[in-house]
Amino acid sequence: MVLVANDSSHWRAFDDNEVSHSVAHYLMAIDSLRTSNGYARVTDVAGHLNISRGAASLALSQLKERGLVKEDPNRFLLLTEEGERLARSIEHNFxxxxxxxxxxxxxxxETAxxxxxxxxxxxxxxxSEGLLRFLQALLSKDKLTKALIAEMNGDETICTQSGRCPLCEPVGECLSLTPIDAPAPHETRKRKRSAV
Amino acid sequence: MVLVANDSSHWRAFDDNEVSHSVAHYLMAIDSLRTSNGYARVTDVAGHLNISRGAASLALSQLKERGLVKEDPNRFLLLTEEGERLARSIEHNFxxxxxxxxxxxxxxxETAxxxxxxxxxxxxxxxSEGLLRFLQALLSKDKLTKALIAEMNGDETICTQSGRCPLCEPVGECLSLTPIDAPAPHETRKRKRSAV
DNA sequence: TCCATTTGTTAACTAAGCATAACATCTGTT
DNA sequence: AACAGATGTTATGCTTAGTTAACAAATGGA
Incomplete structure (x- = not known):
């Protein structure tokens, strides 16, 4: 499998995302609490996310420094404009x-x-943009959608062992086969190494 | 937005995934190196992932303890059966x-x-299973696919300000609107708090 | 065989994110 | 006004996952 992109050092882009998983949930917690309760305090956020008040306090301080969270005159938590934008975008994606x-x-x-x-x-x-347009296009065509989804949930396997289908061919191997197929005996280059 | 699932404490399932992002790439690095070079050593993995040998050494030791990585008689790195299964499944998903x-x-x-x-x-x-079946069904219907994708890439916005389309209605708000729409003035419950 | 280089391991450090627990500070009731 | 309880902050420690740097050991050429 050569198409797979292991060969780069870009795989760490995962870490320098604009928001981490936990930051995303801090922002959404504030948004959600303000919508349901009208306000959000450190304790509320901690309770909502089921973490300690200490952890919430520290994390929220950092988010204030980053300009994503602020406090109203009564010291309740608020999202800044930027924080609001991020929270909405993440909720949208969800x-x-x-x-x-x-x-x-x-x-x-539940799995979904x-x-x-x-x-x-x-x-x-x-x-995100692509997915929105896709869902709109798909869901606007009722018959077409149903045909497609019915076909998908049918029993016929489209790609047989022959490995000839529009999905598999560009990849060079059949994606229908379980991921655990043949162990592929690699050539081992001989190199002297004592056993420990 | 009430449908969004912030209200649970299951959000931390993110962390106790079977494999972390970095573990996934260690496994795939070994797989990829063995395919292209015939063998994989600590240094090769480090070079492949663009991290230090120290980090690779430590991480690979842990993966050996977890039973995902082992060594061949010449002390080259191998995936165990379980490690192989995981690597293939992740590559498959990619x-x-x-x-x-x-x-x-x-x-x-590049973004994809x-x-x-x-x-x-x-x-x-x-x-993963659903996506496989979906892509197969979609790509096996050429005309249908093209019509759908053409429609998706067209200029017509299906959901107008009225917020009536099969995608938006169950959500209760129009997903076509940019995530930054109205700031939604929340009611602030009055509560005495000195200003620091 | 000797020795320089490559390879692998280990130690000490950083940063994110959590936990507990102690402490500080509000809040509201009596 | 005083005190109990709720709330917020801070200190310490853990884990994951990286960094450098020092050291140990294996490799292979002269």
Missing amino acids: VLLHRFFEDVLGVPA REDACKMEHLLSPES | VLLHRFFEDVLGVPA REDACKMEHLLSPES
């Missing part, structure tokens, strides 16, 4: 992913929710 | 996600690669 997994892929609701929760903060604006 | 983003959503290749790289290890088996 909805898109969740609906894609559940409604289109037919994944069980978990997957969406894990990926919501990682989706690029381009993919 | 291909599916990458093709979905690039070919279906029309996201630029980055997004797939960030999410490959987070996709549940259910979503």
Whole structure:
């Protein structure tokens, strides 16, 4: 499998994302608490995320320094404009992913929710935009959608052992085969090494 | 936005994933190096991932303890059966996600690669299976696919300000609006607090 | 065989993110 | 006004995952 992008050193882009998974949830917690309760305090955020007040206090201080969170005159927590923008964008991505997994892929609701929760903060604006347009196009064509999803959930495997289908061919191997197929005996270059 | 699942404490499932992002790449590095070079050593993995030999050495020791990596009689690195299974599954997910983003959503290749790289290890088996079937069904219907993707890339916005489309209605708000819409004035409960 | 280089390991440090627990400071009731 | 309880902060420690730098050991050429 050569197409897979292991060969770069860009894999660490994962870490220098604009917001980490936990930051995403701090922001959404404030948004959610203010919507449901009208206000958000450190304790509320901690309770909402099921973490200690100490952890919440420290994290929220950093978010204030980063300019994503501030306090109102009564010292309740608020999102800044930037924080608000981020929170909304992540919530937006969550909805898109969740609906894609559940409604289109037919994944069980709880699993769809978990997957969406894990990926919501990682989706690029381009993919988010694409997914929105895709879902709109797909869901606006009722018959077409149903035909497609029915076919998908049918029993016929489109790609047989022959490995000839539009999905597999560009990859060079059949993606329908379970990921654990042949162990591929590699050539071992001889090199002297004592056993420890 | 009430449907968003902030209200649980399950959000930390992100951390106790079977494999972390970095573990995923250690496994794939070994797989990739053995395929291209025939062998993999600590130094090779470090070079491949662009990290220090020290970091690679420590991480690989832990992976040996976890039973995902072992050594051959000449002390070259190998994946165990379990490590192989995980690596293949992650590579599999990468291909599916990458093709979905690039070919279906029309996201630029490099962005599609980055997004797939960030999410490959987070996709549940259910979503992975669903995505496979979906791509197969979609790509097996050429005309249908083209119509759909053309529509998606067209200029018409399906959901107007009225907020009536099959995508937005169950959510209760229009997903086409930019995530930064109205700041939604929350009611602030009065509570005495001195200003510091 | 000797020795320089490469390779692998280990120690000490950083940073993010959590936990506990002690302490400080509000809040509101009596 | 005083005190109990709720709330916020700070100190210490853990884990993961990286860094440098020092050291140990294996490799292979002269």
